[in-house]
Amino acid sequence: MKAVVFDIGGVLIDWQPQLAWAEALGSEEAAHAFIERTGFREKNARADNGEQFADLARELEDPQDQNLFVDYVSLYARTVENAIQGTWDVLDRLKAQGTPVHAITNWSAETWPEGLKVHPRLGEVFGTLVVSGQEGVMKPDARIYHMLCDRAGVAPEDCVFIDDGLHNVEGAKSVGMDGIHFTTPKALDIALTERGFL
Known part of the structure; x- marks a missing residue:
């Protein structure tokens, strides 16, 4: 899947x-x-x-x-007080229909626990989560995308990666993932619908 x-x-x-x-x-x-x-x-x-x-x-x-x-x-x-609610709505729809949902984030190992205090769902909602500061490797290094795939048991070709940084999207594409450059929740909804996810 x-x-x-x-x-x-x-x-x-x-x-x-x-x-x-x-x-x-x-x-x-x-x-x-x-x-x-x-x-x-x-x-x-x-x-x-x-x-x-x-x-x-x-x-x-x-x-x-x-x-x-x-x-x-x-x-x-x-x-990090504010969630981008429209994107959470998309994520929740994906999970509700059984789509595997994972994450790769460029985030310091020191500030990640502080972020979880504000948004505890971040530690619960993903099947596999890779935090760059904990690993010592960050996007768009190819190794971090392969790390996610290895841990999640998925092939890069079976993943679509979403990021607001175009360079990170290009990094994902370089290892064989599909990529969506995030601009707004509505545009994300359309892009995932076009790909048959929603």
């Missing part, structure tokens, strides 16, 4: 990293400036690949920036 493989951040959960520091810095604008100043997105990607936020913080020169950066893990829940 064909399976559907979801990304999580930007597809099922809305991620707004500036909200971790907006209160401490006084505004979202100041938090965005902090993100730019500290190279947060590049460092966060390294955390998604297995590095620790405390180690990444030590690369910063300003002690206050270091402390704020380390606080990210404890403040993480603020960044």
